[in-house]
Amino acid sequence: MAADYPLLVSSDWLKQQQVAGVENIVVIDASWSSAKNCQAEYEQAHIPGAVYINVMDGENNDYFPRNIPNSDKFEEKLQQAGINHDSHVVIYSSSDNAGFLISGRAWWTFKLYGVDKVSILDGGLEQWKKNGYELKSDIPTSKKGNMKVKRIDNLYRTFEDVQQNLKSSNFQVCDTRPATKFSGPESDGHIPGAKNLPMAKLVDMEKGTLLPVSQLKKLFLEAGLDLSKPVVVHCMMGMSSCTVAFAAILCGSKNVSVYHGGATEWGKKASPDQIQKYTP
Template sequence: MNKRPTDMQDDPRTLVSTDWLAAHLRDPDLRILDASWYLPNANRNASAEYENAHIPGARFFDIDDISDHRSDLPHMVPPVEKFMSRLRAMGVGDGHQVVVYDGAGLNSAARVWWLFRLMGQNNVAVLDGGLPKWQSEGHPVEDLPPVVRDRHMTVRVQNSLVRDVTQVSQASKLGDHSIIDARSAGRFRGEAPEPREGLRGGHIPGARNVPFDSLLNDNGTMKTPEECRAIFEAAGVDLGKPAITTCGSGVTAAILSLALERMGKADHSLYDGSWAEWGAFPTLPIATGDA
């Protein structure tokens, strides 16, 4: 079975179905965010697509803009003040239930879910199957800008949810964490080219490979927690250790984090710099092949 009953699947802290969102679409404290983001080689313009058609009332969350522009790395975690001011300007704050979706099905929305959790906001969920599933079922879309009213947001950063290169390097050496890489098998092995120039091929020594799309069904929905657990275990992930998720630039790693959270595994963190950072530094060790 690839889908559990709706009443078992919906969790406003992790993942909700299109049926759930349709039923709650007019709730006064619901805030919907379109967090679509694409690699340059996808030839898609996320903001233009949002302006053309989005779920009614949705605001556009620009992952590249709401980031730390002081860093040379792509879309790193923004300063707290920037996150708060951007979200306040979008009318998102304390007391809101947030639902995040993207135009790929289930991709970049998980990054924004993780970012909210990092900022201490727990009432946030990803829309299972995203905009493609929403539209395929005949639910409404619009091209109107939302009516925005400021709402204060209280941020309490949960530092345990993020890891930097020094922490990941130590975890790799000590082997006391399960490092899980969400990139494709070819990139993980160092056989396929990286989409960003100047990066070496391979992976962090000791990491295991769970390509993010292996956790998804054909319609872009996430597999059940039981199925995800089996996939992690088949990849050699020791779920008894704290987990660190990683990928190309910290976006699809959050899909692994979302799956782990749904499985009931709370001790997970995300390597924000991911391969965009690790692969760029010749002094950091790399491994190739399957392990």
């Protein structure tokens, strides 16, 4: 999964591309919240030229309360946004953790469905505004793109994959939930052998950007994760884990995937001996 394009881009970089008139860049506002209408907010103010896509538009159920969209529906969204096979997609959001909570999930969804070049705007919409760059309210009209989705299955891990790994130890498991949810009196337990690296640790909230790569590498190391070996990340339902997967690739990982069902599915399906509980 090594990239020949910048995985993480700054507001300055994006502005420079826009001023230079680079044509193959498609900017996507992926803002989403269960508490408000982010599309309405996008229609009021967004980065010039940005197109809105709701990547959380999936058929949810008890195991996947934050499900991914089906392939046909997502392909239609991509084409309507003007995305072609050679497009460079830049994703931003106005979500929590400097935009990364949703931007990371959107990045993973795009990659899962075969979009080749996908970057995240560091700091999201807030960083763009902080830099004093303009916002627009006009909705751009895009020429229909030619993107055809192709599921990249090695980015996705199932309950069965993780269950089998308890015996085979083919990959490391990284639980990206807060430490109190991973282990402790408030925790329902975690996957045996999992390491804990909360997604929030990766963000410099004072600056509103992702930590430098050197600091990210240190965090992975301190969590007991070897990025030269396969890593599977998970959270509750495939949200914060996607940003940790993104950070791992930014740090040079060549083999990282997301267990989408996460602690929600694991808690419902795993046997008691497959859940490591807190012991004082």
